[in-house]
Amino acid sequence: MQLTEYLDKHKDMFRGKIIEKLSKDYSISAEQVSKEFADAIENFMKNKYHPIEPVVSEIYKIDKPIILVIRRDRSREDKCKICESNEPILISLGSKYQDKIKIFEISEDNPEGRLYHIIYQDYVKQEEKLLPLIAIIYKGDIRKYWAGKTIELSVYDRYLKEFLF
Known part of the structure; x- marks a missing residue:
């Protein structure tokens, strides 16, 4: 599914929750509610999604496979062990494919980290956020994503060969 479809779906769901709560x-x-609070709802939506839209736009401009990594900030004291275990694999992946792919990393603590909720909408069913979220995206299409797992190099190879060879 296209990243913009995930974004639109999330916006619709979030707008519905706002309307339901105000109602x-x-x-x-x-x-x-939709009539009386239309301007306030739209302003709130713009503020919430404003940091995400430039990232989505940038992802669409990249004309090669993207490995999107949404992880805990490295400078935090409460380290994410799974994020850390993925680090050497991502370094190997970057070395192996060099300029044929783009590794795009976002800290979950930044406003752009809200992209996690856009992609991993099953999060609402979870007790806690599963980090890192890693997605393989090509031309805006999210081909595969994982949350809270260490992904082996061979798994990336299997998905990337479709675009690179």
Whole structure:
């Protein structure tokens, strides 16, 4: 599925939650909320998604396979062991494919880290965030993603060979 489709789906879901909450809080219908609070809802949506949209746009400009890594910030004291275990594999991947792929890393602590929730919408069913989130994206299409796992080099090879050979 295209990254923009994930983004649109998430926006629709989030807008629905806002409308539902306001409807409940003010004891009015969802239609009334949509009319009376339209500007406030749109401003809130713009503020929430503004940091993500440039990242999505940048991803679409890259004309080679992307390994998107959303991980815990390296400078934090509470290290993510799985993020750390993926590090040497990603370094090997970069060395192996060099300029044929782009490894695109985002810290979950940055506003752009909200992209995690856009891609991994099953997160709402989880007790806690599973890091890192690693996705293989080609021309905006998310071909595969994993959350909370160490991914072996051979797994990347299997997915990347489709685009590179």
